[in-house]
Amino acid sequence: MTLFLVKRLIMLVATLLVAAVVVFSVLEILPGDPALVMLGVSAQPDTLAALRAEMGLDQPAWLRFFQWVGGLVTGELGRSYTYDVPVSELIVERVVVSLPLAVMALTLSTVIAIPLGVIAASRHNKPLDIALTGAAQFGIAIPNFWFAILLILLFSVTLQWVPAGGFAGWDAGFWPAVQSLLLPAFALALPQAAILTRVTRSSVLEVLQEDFVRTARAKGLSRNAALWRHAVRNALIPVITILGLQFSFLLAGTIIIENVFYLPGLGRLLFQAIAQRDLIVVKDLVVLLAGSVVLVNFLVDVGYAVLDPRLRSGGGHV
Amino acid sequence: MALLSIENLCVELEGPEGTYRLLDEVNLLLNKGQCLGLVGESGCGKSMTALAIMGLLPQGMRAHGSILVDGEDLLRAEEERLCQLRGRKMAMVFQEPMTALNPVVPIGRQVGEGLRLHLGLTRHESETRATQSLARVGLPVERFPLGLFPHQLSGGQRQRVVIAMALACGPDILVADEPTTALDVTVQAQILDLLAEIIDEFDMGLVLITHDLGVVAETTDTMAVMYAGRVVEDGPTDEVFRRMAHPYTRGLFAAMPSHSSDGAATRTPLSTIPGRVPDALSRPAGCPFVTRCGFATDVCHQSVPQMEALGHRHGAACFNIARGEVDQ
Structure with missing residues (x-):
């Protein structure tokens, strides 16, 4: 019984990890820059760059992925762009x-x-x-x-x-x-x-x-x-x-x-x-x-x- | 009065192509403390007879004739009354111990269930009685706690649980449908010994269904040979073994592997009965065995032979015996 449940528990964590990778990759591939959406298409390039830097979007994808997953584990889920609340x-x-x-x-x-x-x-x-x-x-x-x-x-x-x-x-x-x-x-x-x-x-x-x-x-x-x-x-x-x-x-x-x-x-x-x-x-x-x-x-x-x-x-x- | 008396039992199934007659005028008698062996090939109606005695024929089958248990006709009893009798008056041991037990219910509860139902015992009382029952069949509670599940037991042990379950309420009649077929040879003998002991101890009647003639010789007092839904020969077991008369019975015995005195199988090829059992729809008009019988004459094709007495309570249904054609 215990062995059975431990096996299932490991499966559970593995499945979640795979889900996280898939979700992150899909959103990475999809077009649409959140910073651009927030500022509108007429935004100045330097303002845009500043916002991207503030949101961490200028960092490489793998780093952002680990930051995000780390946040999920610690309960630090980030801030909503539109509602501006955690x-x-x-x-x-x-x-x-x-x-x-x-x-x-x-x-x-x-x-x-x-x-x-x-x-x-x-x-x-x-x-x-x-x-x-x-x-x-x-x-x-x-x-x-x-x-x-x-x-x-x-x-x-x-x-x-x-x-x-x-x-x-x-x-x-x-x-x-x-x-x-x-x-x-x-x-x-x-x-x-x-x-x-x-x-x-x-x-x-x-x-x-x-x-x-x-x-x-x-x-x-x-x-x-x-x-x-x-x-x-x-x-x-x-x-x-x-x-x-x-x-x-x-x-x-x-x-x-x-x-x-x-x-x-x-x-x-x-x-x-x-x-x-x-x-x-x-x-x-x-x-x-x-x-x-x-x-x-x-x-x-x-x-x-x-x-x-x-x-x-x-x-x-x- | 006989404990169990089956008279002219017929079982029919309404099929798309007509009525299948699965059992045809079966007559059987069982006394207290005795063992009746039912022998025959697969599909001859042995198991159907067992289910009819239990009142558990599959839906859609109709039975007529009579099955008298202590004078009460089961075929005329209401379903409610049958529920009272099943497990209490007559109990059954099944062929497949692997599937006859509920896999998700502990054995103690499965044995105790009938006790609570029929004798109105409390959970605690039924557990005590279930413990005794299981101990009687060789499963002492110290090694086989009531909380065990069927998958934790071997085939032989499971069959012991099934027997304990059947015994629990002290039935008068035990119907065992090939109780050892699914078991190892060494375990078979143990289970048969156990059944024989129990019959003596509780003075019950046992209907033992088997296709193993060795088992019949060792265990039963009387026997009936069935073929294509009919009883073709019956009588006291030793009498039938000594003076078997029906060509089918003889064929059945001849098809038994024999061993020479040093224990090695003889080199002669195993005797067989040519052809196969006709299914319920294509049975011949006359004697059911006519298509496979070496003695068949015109009369065998035309009418069904009735049971003829051959000796004390020994009888066979064959025209040729009466005419002396089949040499004794």
Whole structure:
């Protein structure tokens, strides 16, 4: 178990390093001088040179790369060109919106999808199964920004249960803040839940064919007891793999959804930073997002070990 | 009254090309403290019979006839009642110990699960009983803690866990479907000895499914030879071995590798039964064995032979025996 996790931890750091190199190189190659953007095209060459020197842009790329990575490690993320505040401050401000949003969306999709998938599998080829599979197909097909607009129309405009957009802020209290995240979380969760339902269903169907399910039935367990006590846990292993993979789609989804709902989150910050060529913010954010994806995959690996004792002991036959 | 009495058991599967009859009028009898051996080639319906006894036939299969356990007909019992009987009245040991256990549940919990379900024991009580059960099958808790997972055990040890699980609630009938096929030869003998001991000790009835005639000779009191979904010969094991009558039974025995007295295999080639078992859709109209039988006559092609008594409780289904064509 420990060896397994240490190996994964080393992988995690290596992946992050590669991500940093890729992000830095891409932004290095892309045209667009941040100093020029800040001063405008009519800037005097000597002013431009002075600003470039101040921003450190005149130094060689490899030196700037190591300065940047060193900064990432020590938490010194640099200063935003456009906001003129430390990037870390910007990120902290936005994380308190995006992180709860992502957690809510993931929780919602898991809580909805896993029971539905198991129920569909237990009613294989019966009307309920066909209805659930069909609904899941719809969920996959509907773009989440469009679903978000439908949600706003129904719950905000017609029913007026929740605000249509914006973020109340955690200072306004727990419930108002959660309320403003509810619709976006639902919009994000829908396609995820649809995919998860299908994955859970097929995984449970596969496990139900296993001998040990029959053994459980031979012990006297009812169909349902054998399903929930013996099949589901085995079936969850591929499900959490997908859950981990989906997290990156969730992050991409937040960029769109935060714009639809005017949420001051990381996705919107990234979107604005790209539009304004605030390259330092872009770099830091992309590495941060890559880091969170890698971290979630690490947690997925830990999840395997929790679910499957064969991985805990490190070797053994599979 | 017999512990287990199967009468005219038929199992059918509705397929796209018609009805497959997987079991055809199977009759079997098992008494307390006895072991009944079911022998036959792959696909002859041995395992299907086992699953029918457990009430665990795959979905889509229909069974009729009757399976009486202590006079109660399982084929007419509700699913809820079957759940009460499974594990409590009749239990099963499977062929593949590698896959019969849940890989993510500790062995103690898998053995104790039936106890909590049927006897309403608490977690603690069920653990105590599971420990006893595992100790009985040769897995003392000092060396095999309840928290072990199946992958930490060898094949033979896993099969012992499966047996402990089947024994846990003290069933009257144990159905063992080729319990040693997947194991090493040395372990096979141990597992068979264990099963035989347990039958004596708990005065249970054992239905032992195997294709190994040596196992049948050593372990069983009565035996039934199955072919293409039918019982073609049955009787007390020693009687059948001494006076086997059905051409299929004889072919089966002739196909057993023999050893000369010094232990080396003889040079004569292994005898085989020509052809192969017809599948459930293309079974011949008359005797199921007619396509492979050296004695087949016109009547064999036309009608199905019924069981004829040959001796005390010994019978075979073959027209030629009755006519004296098959030399004794």
